[in-house]
Amino acid sequence: MDSFAGRRVLVVSTNYAPEHAGIGPYSTQIAEHLAASGADTHVLAGMPHYPAWRVHEDYRGRWRLRETRQGVTVHRRRHTVPARQTAVRRGLFEASILTHGLLAPPRVRPDVVLSQLPSLAGGVLGARLARRAGVPHVVVVQDLMGAAAGQSGMSGAGRFAALAGGLEARVLRSAALVGVVHESFTERVAAMGVPRERVRVVPNWTHVRAPSGDRARTRARLGWTDDTTVVLHSGNMGLKQGLEVLVETARLADAEGTGDGGDGGSDGDGRGGVRIVLMGDGHQRERLLGLAEGVRSLAFLPPAGDEEFPEILAAADVLAVTQKASVLDMSLPSKLTSYFTAGRPVLASVAAASGTAREVEHSAGGVVVPPEDPGALLSAVRSLAGDPERCAELGERGRAYAERRLSRRAGLERVTGLLREALADG
Numbered sequence: 001m002d003s004f005a006g007r008r009v010l011v012v013s014t015n016y017a018p019e020h021a022g023i024g025p026y027s028t029q030i031a032e033h034l035a036a037s038g039a040d041t042h043v044l045a046g047m048p049h050y051p052a053w054r055v056h057e058d059y060r061g062r063w064r065l066r067e068t069r070q071g072v073t074v075h076r077r078r079h080t081v082p083a084r085q086t087a088v089r090r091g092l093f094e095a096s097i098l099t100h101g102l103l104a105p106p107r108v109r110p111d112v113v114l115s116q117l118p119s120l121a122g123g124v125l126g127a128r129l130a131r132r133a134g135v136p137h138v139v140v141v142q143d144l145m146g147a148a149a150g151q152s153g154m155s156g157a158g159r160f161a162a163l164a165g166g167l168e169a170r171v172l173r174s175a176a177l178v179g180v181v182h183e184s185f186t187e188r189v190a191a192m193g194v195p196r197e198r199v200r201v202v203p204n205w206t207h208v209r210a211p212s213g214d215r216a217r218t219r220a221r222l223g224w225t226d227d228t229t230v231v232l233h234s235g236n237m238g239l240k241q242g243l244e245v246l247v248e249t250a251r252l253a254d255a256e257g258t259g260d261g262g263d264g265g266s267d268g269d270g271r272g273g274v275r276i277v278l279m280g281d282g283h284q285r286e287r288l289l290g291l292a293e294g295v296r297s298l299a300f301l302p303p304a305g306d307e308e309f310p311e312i313l314a315a316a317d318v319l320a321v322t323q324k325a326s327v328l329d330m331s332l333p334s335k336l337t338s339y340f341t342a343g344r345p346v347l348a349s350v351a352a353a354s355g356t357a358r359e360v361e362h363s364a365g366g367v368v369v370p371p372e373d374p375g376a377l378l379s380a381v382r383s384l385a386g387d388p389e390r391c392a393e394l395g396e397r398g399r400a401y402a403e404r405r406l407s408r409r410a411g412l413e414r415v416t417g418l419l420r421e422a423l424a425d426g
Contacts (some may be wrong), residue, residue, distance in 0.1 A: 003037055003038070003416075003420065004034055004037040004038045004039035004416075004419075005037075005038030005039075006038070007038075007039045007040070007111045007112070007423070008039065008040040008041075008042070008108060008109065008110045008111050009031075009034050009039045009040070009041050009042070009110060009111065009112055009113075009114065009419065010042050010043075010044065010106065010108065010110035010112075010113045010114070010126075010129060011027060011030060011031045011034075011041065011042070011043045011044070011113075011114045011115075011116070012043075012044045012101075012113060012114070012115040012116070012119075012122045012123075012125050012126040012129070013027035013043065013044075013045055013115070013116040013119065013122055014045060014046040014079075014097055014119040014121065014122050015027060015045070015046070015048075015050055015116075015119070016028055016031075016043055016045035016046075016048070016074060017048075017069060018048055018056065019048050019049075019050050019051075020303065020305075020306065020309075021050060021051045021235055021236055021280065021303070021334075022050050022051060022235075022236060022334060023116055023118075023142045023334065024048075024050060025207040025334075026116070026142070026204060026205075026207060026334070027043070027045075027116050028069075029207060029408065029412065030114070030412065030415055030416075031043050031072045032069075032070045032071065032072055033412045033416065034072075034416065034419075035070065035071035035072050036071065037416065040108075041071070041072045041073070042072070042073045042074075042075060042106050042108050042110070043072055043073070043074045043075065044075050044077070044101060044105070044106055044122075044125065044129075045074055045075070045076050045077075046076065046077060046078075046079050046097055047059045047062065047065075047076055047077075047078055047079065047081075049081045050236070051235070051236040051237070051238075051280060051281045051282045051303070052281040052282070052303075053081055053082065053083055053085075053281075053282065053283045054081065054083070055081055059076070062076070062078060063078050064076065064077055064078065064104060073106075075106040077097070077100040077101055077104060078096075078100060079093065079096040079097045079100060080092050080093050080096040081093070082283075083283060084283055085238070085239060085283050091163075094119070094120050094121040094164075095121070097119065097121035097122065097125075098121035098124055098125060101121065101125040102125065102128065105125075105129055109133050110129070110130075110133055110135055111135055111423065112130075112135050112136050112137075112138065112419050112422055112423055113126045113129055113130035113133070113135060113136070113137045113138070114126070114138045114139075114140065114415075114418075114419060115127070115137065115138070115139050115140070115171075116139075116140050116142060117139060117140070117141045117142060117143065117144065117168065117171075118141075118142055118143035118144065120164050120167055120168060123139060123167075123168065123171040123172075124167060124171060126139065126171075127170075127171050127174055127175070131174075136176035136177075136422035136423065136425070137174065137175050137176055137422075138175060138176055138177050138178075138179070138418050138419055138422050139171060139172060139175045139177075139178050139179070140178075140179040140180075140181070140202060140415060140418075141172070141178060141179065141180045141181065141185055141189065142181055142204075142332075142334070143332075144165075144168060144185070144188060144189075165192075168192065169192040169193055172189060172192055172193075172194045173192070173193045173194055175194075175198070176198070176422040176425065177198055177199075177200060177418050177421060177422050178194050178198055178199050178200070179199075179200050179201070179202035179414075179415065179418050180199060180200070180201055180202070181201075181202060181203055181204050181332055182201070182203065182332045182355045182358075182359065183201055183355075183358075184332070184354070184355030184358055185332075185355065186199055186201065200414075200418060202411070202414040202415055202418065203405065203406065203411065203414070204332075204334055204337055204406070204411060205337060205406050205407060205408045205410065205411025205412065206337040206338060206340070206341045206402050206406045206407070206408065207334075207337065207338070207408065208306070208309055208310050208338045208341060209310055209341075210310060210341050210342075210343075210399075211310040211311050211313065211314035211341075211342060211343070212310075212311075213311045213314075215311075215314055215315050218308075218311045218312060218314070218315040219315045222301075222312070222315065224275065224315065224316075227273065228273045228274070228275050229273070229274050229275070229317045229318065229381060229384075229385040230275050230277060230315070230316045230317050230318070231246075231249075231274065231275070231276050231277065231316065231317065231318045231319075231320050231347065231381055232277045232279060232312070232313065232316035232318070232319055232320065233246055233276075233277070233278050233279065233280075233319075233320040233321070233322065234279045234280055234304075234309075234312075234313065234319070234335055234338070234339075235279075235280045235333065235334075235335045236280060236281070236282045237278065237280055237281060237282030237283070237284045237285045237288060238282045238283060238284055239284060239324075240323060240324055240327050241282075241284075241322055241323060241324075242322050242323055242324035242325075242327075242349075242371065242372060243278060243284065243288055243322060244288070244291065244372075245322050245349055245371070245372050245373070245374055245377060246276050246278065246298070246320060246322060246377070247276075247288060247291045247292050247295060247298060248374035249276060249374040249377045249378050249381075250274070250275075250276040250292070250295045250296075250297035250298035251295050251297075251298075251374075252374050252375065252378050253273075253274040253276075253297040253378060254295060254296050254297050256378075273297070274297055274378070274381060274382075274385075275297055275298075275299060276297055276298045276299070276320075277298075277299045277300070277301060277316070278298070278299070278300050278301070279300075279301035279302070279303065279304060279312065280301075280302075280303050281302070281303050285300075288300075309338075310338070310341070310342060313338060313339065313341075313342035313344065314342045314343060314344060316342075316344055317344065317345075317384070317385065317391070318344065318345055318346075318347050318381060318384055318385075318391075319339040319342065319344050319345070319346050319347070320346075320347050320348075320349065320377075321333050321335060321336060321339070321346060321347070321348045321349070321350065321356060321360075322348075322349040322350065322371070323349070323350040323351065323354065323356060323371060324371060324372065325351055325370075325371040325372050326351075327350070327351065327354060327356075327371075332355045332356060332359060333356060336356070336359055336360070337402065337406050339366075339398065340363055340365055340398035340399060340401055340402035340406065341398075341399060341402045341406075342395075342398075342399075343395040343396065343398065343399040344391075344395045344398075345365065345366055345367065345384055345390075345391045345394035345395050345398070346360055346363075346365055346366030346367070346394070346398060347366060347367050347369065347377070347380055347381065347384070348360045348366055348367070348368045348369070349369050349370070349371050349372070349373070349376075349377050350368065350371050351371055352368065352370075362401075363397065363398050363401040363402075364394070364397040364398075364401065365394050365395065365397040365398025365399075365401055366394055366398065367380055367383075367384070367394070
């Protein structure tokens with residue numbers, strides 16, 4: 001654990017603890033692992049705001065802040081936080097991060113810089129700070145913002161996608177090493193001009209603990225009765241998730257007379273009710289609430305705390321991941337690692353050619369259905385609900401996959417291995 005003793009590492013990530021969703025937990029655990037390994041670890045981060053897209057109340061009104069968390073020195077810089085996502089507002093968000101980071105960089109000279117994308121500004125900042133210090137720059141690609149914007153359907157995204165993609169390509173080409181969290185990213189990164197010999201696959205890991213509580217007690221606390229099939233989506237409520245499909249699936253369950261209706265009852269032919277639950281926050285939440293008005297089979301939950309989060313996942317019958325049909329190779333939802341650990345079957349409403357579909361199929365822990373198709377989604381829910389043995393088998397396969405491939409120790413070692421390689425070559 002002393003392989004980084006005497007080294008100073010700068011991690012550049014807009015998202016960091018206390019954020020619980022997205023890439024924040026990964027950035028946090030990487031930095032804390034480096035600190036525990038003996039490195040003088042610094043993080044250049046923004047103010048906590050994700051996934052609610054509101055600055056955390058403990059950080060409001062702060063311009064610059066230096067704090068120590070678990071042995072890591074965190075340098076925070078204020079930036080804009082758009083409550084509604086458009087290409088222009090997202091551009092202003094990135095520009096504010098970049099400008100403040102350039103005007104007030106951390107006053108440290110690192111031995112290596114690690115940047116996490118999709119923060120475009122973070123990638124540019126990391127490249128600039130590494131070049132200024134004359135040290136290697138390592139980039140881990142969680143998402144590709146240019147491709148994401150082009151596939152998201154965000155207002156005004158075309159021009160922003162082209163600009164973001166060009167800047168990302170420059171950052172990646174200049175990096176000493178590029179890590180990608182899924183094999184499906186490799187081709188796109190290579191197409192951006194990054195030599196394949198500098199690309200490494202570094203899958204994300206499960207950043208939450210395995211459930212340990214009483215599943216029946218958790219369901220009772222949440223009002224989920226035994227004859228209700230609960231389909232849970234957890235995480236960010238943004239554009240690329242295409243969560244309208246879950247609203248329409250719940251509406252279809254209502255129309256068939258098989259919706260939960262709030263009491264967990266069953267319909268006339270004995271089939272149990274279905275309840276779709278959206279747990280989390282995001283800039284699309286209010287819009288989804290409006291779309292869901294009058295839909296009896298749909299419920300919303302706020303983001304869960306660290307302790308109850310794994311218990312709620314395990315208490316559901318099916319864990320849903322959804323993406324718009326246009327989302328292919330630019331995004332792998334971080335929620336999948338938590339889903340697999342929960343030991344429940346995963347139902348993916350995503351494009352068959354997407355990295356998400358490949359990951360679910362590779363795990364053998366879930367089912368893939370066509371995206372943006374409420375009928376296919378509800379049919380798959382019915383099929384799973386009617387076959388408890390299959391559900392149990394899929395859940396166990398997912399859990400085994402997480403234990404075999406997605407352990408925290410293995411994931412952290414893959415990332416720190418990138419840094420060791422860059423330092424050795426630099």
